[in-house]
Amino acid sequence: MTPYVPPIADFNFLLYDVFGVDEEWPDRSAAIDKELANSILNECGRVAQDVMAPLSSSADREGAKWDDGKVSAPTGFKQAFDVLTEGGWLGTAGNPEFGGQGMPKALTTAVEEMFWGANTNLWLYAALTSGATYCIDAHASNELKARFLPAMYDGRWTGAMALTESHAGTDLGMMRTRAEHLEGGTYAITGTKIFITSGEHDLAENIVHLVLARIEGAPQGTRGISLFLVPKYLVNDQGELGERNGFASGSIEHKMGIRGSATSVINYEGAKGYLIGEANAGLRCMFTMMNYARVSVGVQGLGLSERAYQMASSYAKERLQGRAPTGPVKEQGAADPIIEHPDVRRMLLTQRALTEGSRAFAVFAAVQLDRAEHPDPGVSGVALRYVELLTPIVKAFISDRAMEASLLAQQCFGGHGYIVESEIEQVVRDVRISQIYEGTNGIQALDLLGRKVLQDGGNTLAELVADLRQAELDRSYATKVSEVLDLWLEATEWLRNSAGSNPSIVGAAAVDYLSLAGYAIYAWLWARMSLLDDGSLGKSNLARFYFDQLLPRSEYHANVIKNGSDSVTLPNSDWF
Ligand SMILES: Cc1cc2nc3c(=O)[nH]c(=O)nc-3n(C[C@H](O)[C@H](O)[C@H](O)COP(=O)(O)OP(=O)(O)OC[C@H]3O[C@@H](n4cnc5c(N)ncnc54)[C@H](O)[C@@H]3O)c2cc1C
Structure with missing residues (x-):
């Protein structure tokens, strides 16, 4: 390995x-x-x-x-x-x-x-x-x-997040798990949640579930959902573990990837729960956890795409097949390493430009999260707005690019990449989930375009773009960065104008919009990294590759957006 x-x-x-x-x-x-x-x-x-x-x-x-x-x-x-x-x-x-x-x-x-x-x-x-x-x-x-x-920070107890029910995934407003008042201000939680990561396991003394449930008499839909802390073992005032609470794992899922991670069906049978935040404001509270988890899921994809690149680049230096187009490199050998083939280099460079771009983006978003805690409200306010805008892009664009990069890494292995011993196929299976959970990437795109951009009148986006334009960049790429930021703003304006008369346009265009946003931000990041690298990290090679080979995708996404939604909505559902 x-x-x-x-x-x-x-x-x-x-x-x-x-x-x-x-x-x-x-x-x-x-x-x-x-x-x-x-x-x-x-x-x-x-x-x-x-x-x-x-x-x-x-x-x-x-x-x-x-x-x-x-x-x-x-x-x-x-x-x-x-x-x-x-x-x-x-x-x-x-x-x-x-x-x-x-x-x-x-x-x-x-x-x-x-x-x-x-x-x-x-x-x-x-x-x-x-x-x-x-x-x-x-x-x-x-x-x-x-x-x-304290026990969670030191890892004696772990956490789990219990939202999903078999009939309520994206649409959490349909959830049925209920909470009944008990004496002393606590609640009895009853219902079944599915797909609960680390909801049950044997690595920690206790597991603290954060569960979404509906208090008896609460309004229907998302406005009637509350958040509860439900520990596996009850805890007394001194922090000591008491009796087992009323829930258990009914089974675990057999999955395409992340097979070492336990994903449970959890049955809550009158489990004691403590209300977190106000009644019926649970979804808002849970978003604190989900926003954090969304950034983390993007970073999960990033970590795996780095792992995939390391495997692929090392394999490409060892595997001997064919000759370089410019003549033999290893004249004494039977063949040259496959890294000498331009197509294999293209695959490796794509992986690396996407992965290192994603790393820069993840750190950029994390810097905003840190600034959001700054004592000066002027600084923290702007950063908070940026965090809201960037979170769906971090989750979806990084995980989409990680999937692409991991598939390219597998492709570098040829048929051997399809074989279990290569271990690259595991990365491909493991990274796939990052596009699906914590809200599918399609939902992230709707969140970005619908809530974070259009509902905000495009103001935070304009503020961010103005900030990005202030930064010092490698001059060779400054014009291209400015052009792609313009493209992003133009697409936004076009969508703002269309959305009033076309209710389907946001749904039809959202995924391309998020991709356009991602490529624009990566262009800015690559131009900045190219300026600042002293040559030791090879950022200028990667920047050149990014601008030549990957940034043109932004034009494609902008064109698709402007082609509108008719071709998506014309066939009626029976046609499919
Ligand atoms: C391995 C694994 C671990 C998980 N861990 C957890 C966990 O720890 N806790 C937890 O609570 N959940 C967890 N989940 C659940 C996960 O977050 C959901 O599966 C995911 O959010 C999607 O919900 P769903 O599966 O019900 O799909 P659905 O909501 O049924 O969606 C199906 C498809 O329709 C699309 N769609 C749905 N609604 C809309 C809409 N309004 N507009 C446009 N498109 C739409 C979706 O994008 C998707 O492509 C996990 C899932 C898996 C597979």
């Missing part, structure tokens, strides 16, 4: 040279400096490489197991998970008031990428915990925070 190599040099370049994050660190409440950040990144890289990556393929082969309600994670996961908890890796971004480390999101995004890339299956048992703690910290009472957050 190709060893996983943590991309630390690239993180350092992005954090300090491209985004200058250390200049903003003195404003943070928790102390952080370059020296501490470097030691965090290096130690994370070591854990990813030595502890997590070696378990990735065995976990896929073995899978998670279910036996009469008990769920066990694959062999070796418990020991590796203990390494994660002992290292404090579940609480890096957490609130220091309750035992978290308060590290900046720009740094924890790098940490997450390495863990996702090294072993997505294992990190799925931890990743939901960060989102859950974020949500509890933002919306729960101080009493609940004090009772649950």
Whole structure:
């Protein structure tokens, strides 16, 4: 197996040279400096490489197991998970008031990428915990925070997110799980949720579910949904574990990928739950967790596409087939390495330009998340607006490009990539889910175009584009960046004008709109990276490739948008 190599040099370049994050660190409440950040990144890289990556393929082969309600994670996961908890890796971004480390999101995004890339299956048992703690910290009472957050930050207890029901996935307004008032202000939760990642497993002492349910008498639809904290074991005021709560795993799913991650059906049978936030405002609270999780799912795709590229580039240097078009490179050998073929190079460069573009985008979005906590409301307000706008693009564009990059990596292996031993096919299966869960990428596109752009009158987008135009870029690409930003704004204006008279246009154009947005942002990122690299990371080669070979896709998406929705809506549903 190709060893996983943590991309630390690239993180350092992005954090300090491209985004200058250390200049903003003195404003943070928790102390952080370059020296501490470097030691965090290096130690994370070591854990990813030595502890997590070696378990990735065995976990896929073995899978998670279910036996009469008990769920066990694959062999070796418990020991590796203990390494994660002992290292404090579940609480890096957490609130220091309750035992978290308060590290900046720009740094924890790098940490997450390495863990996702090294072993997505294992990190799925931890990743939901960060989102859950974020949500509890933002919306729960101080009493609940004090009772649950410290053990979750140190990884003794993990988190799960329970929204989906068999008949209610995207359309959560149809959910039926109900909550009845109990004495003492708690609730009895009853219903069945499906597809619950890490809802049951044997890696932690307790599992804290955040469950969406409908309080008796609540209005129909999304306005009648509330959020509850429902622990597997009840917890007393001293934080000690008590009796088992009333829910269990009814089964686990057999899946295309992420087979080492346990995805449960959870039956809640009068389980005791604590209301988080206000009654009937549950979806708004849950969005805190979902927004966090959406960025994290984009980063999951990114981590896996890095892993795929590392496998493909190492294979392409070893595999001998045919001769380079310009004449033999290894004259003594029977053939040249396939990396000498322009098409194989095209595939590798596409992977790398997309993956490194995605990394830059993920850090850019994380910088906005950090600024959203800035003490100056002028700074935090703008950043919050940018986070809202960028989140669906981070989730969907990064995961779409990760799928593309992983398929290209598999293609570099030829027929061997279709064979299980190559291990690249696992990456392809594992990365696929990032396009589907946390809201499908189609739904992310609707969120971007409908809610974040059109409902806002395009104001935040205009503000962001104006900000991007202020930055210093590599002169060779500045004009192209300006043109693609114009293209993005023109498409927005065209859609604003059409949407009033055509109710289908947003749905028909949204996915192309999100892709156009993604390619425009990556153009800006590549022009900036090209300017700032001293040559050691090869960013100028990749920038050139991006502008020559990938940016032209933006024109395609803009053209599709302007072709309108008729060809999509004309055939009636019976025709299909
Ligand atoms: C492995 C795995 C793990 C998961 N983990 C969790 C978890 O931990 N917690 C949890 O709560 N859920 C979880 N999910 C559920 C996941 O988030 C949902 O599957 C996903 O959001 C889509 O819902 P659905 O499957 O019901 O699809 P549907 O909502 O039925 O959608 C089917 C298709 O129709 C499209 N569609 C639906 N509505 C619209 C619309 N209004 N406009 C346009 N297109 C539309 C969708 O984009 C999709 O292409 C998980 C799912 C899987 C497979």
